[in-house]
Amino acid sequence: MQSQVPLYPEQASNFAPHVDNLMLFITLICLFFAVAVTVAIIIFFFKYHRKKPDDVGVPIHGNMILEAAWMIVPLILAMAMFGWGAVVYVDYRRAPQDTLDIYVIGKQWMWKAQQPNGLKEINELHVPVGKDVRLILASEDVIHDFYVPAFRVKMDVVPGHYNTMWFRPTKAGRYHFFCSQYCGTNHAIMGGWVTVMEPSEYAAWLSGTSGSGGNPVVAGEKLFTEKACATCHVGAGVGRAPSLNGVYGAKVLLADGSTVIADEAYIRESILQPNAKIVAGYQPVMPTFQGQVTEEQILALTAYIKSLQSQPVPEKGSGVAPATEKK
Ligand SMILES: [Cu+2]
Structure with missing residues (x-):
């Protein structure tokens, strides 16, 4: 039932609304200035173009209010983007206490996840809704990047080093994840699905399949x-x-x-x-x-x-x- 490409992926984590609002804010500001500048160019083109061959422009020696305004207003807008972005980013980089820790290993070209009880998954990741989940990311070979668009989170997965990221799923469902760092021939197929389950279902799923993983x-x-x-x-x-x-x-x-x-x-x-x-x-x-x-x-x-x-x-x-x- 693939009808049309949505403008946004679904919002399925605690970060999604914040990232989207910030994105919307930045886009609207850019749009406003792009339109304002374009309209001004067109108006000025007609209004101030040379009408006679001997036209000479009016000499202008500056305007303090105008000059101050075009420095201060963009400064405020840019600092608002920076401040808002920093708040979202710091929240994303600082995992809360008491997270559900899941190991994720990237290798050419698959993702392996390991649940706390040892259950292993390939190109699948099951998490409970409403719980803070922390992923500890490692790579067997080259740089990969774990990206879940519906959660608005991504993190590089670097060989020789652990990276971590966290999120709180807010909505049960299945969400695509991708490798978003070009990592070789089959990079494009290096992805899978996050399944967000109700906590009771998740617990049942974990215990029901734990035999296959090994402690x-x-x-x-x-x-x-x-x-x-x-x-x-x-x-x-x-x-x-x-x-x-x-x-x-x-x-x-x-x-x-x-x-x-x-x-x-x-x-x-x-x-x-x-x-x-x-x-x-x-x-x-x-x-x-x-x-x-x-x-x-x-x-x-x-x-x-x-x-x-x-x-x-x-x-x-x-x-x-x-x-x-x-x-
Ligand atoms: Cu990759």
Whole structure:
């Protein structure tokens, strides 16, 4: 039933009305001045053109009020656009507390999403309506860009780095998402659909299909053992490397005296470039895992490290059961 191309995509997130209103404001101002200047050109063309070969123009030596007006009025209008734009943008870049975190990985030429319970989706993303959703974006290869027109949000997905974006879906439905950064031959087909569901439906969907995904905490723990992380990262800080119990979200003191919050980006960096930030009191002995773990495996390791949060007493070795595991 594709009748006509709509002027705007549907407004389906908290940002959509703000972005549209701002866009309308800027467009109307531009339109007003474009029309005013064009009309003035046409009127002046007829009114002031040279009527006799010996016509000489009237000498004008300036007009303070006019000159002040054409500086001050555009300044006010431009600052209004800037101020309004900044408010919307800052809101967009600062995710609220207590978001539903979903990992999204771009690769030539598909999108993989991973729900908090480990459920994986390809070119699909399911989210509940009315909940603040934060996407943590990573790329396996080149720069992509995650763009949901109906939500008026987009964010570059850059290799070697996590980017985040957030939104609150306001309307149940299916909305197209795209890769909006040219990324190679099949860039044009690199897209999919966001399905916004009622929270109860979303919960049912999550639990109904969770068997296929595999728990990331379990996968991460397995990797942690396989990659022999556990030989150095033993509990209670008695190993060659810092204990990871409770490290996620904590402030870490580094060898150079500075501190860093152990978030996803820090954990990722510590896996790939272990020498970038050395924890105070330890030697830079950890080998890099660059090229040995995929972005998905890093997510699993991060999920496992996060799960160590709730471990009451650090146990020696890797035999710690993830607290959040449930089947
Ligand atoms: Cu792409």
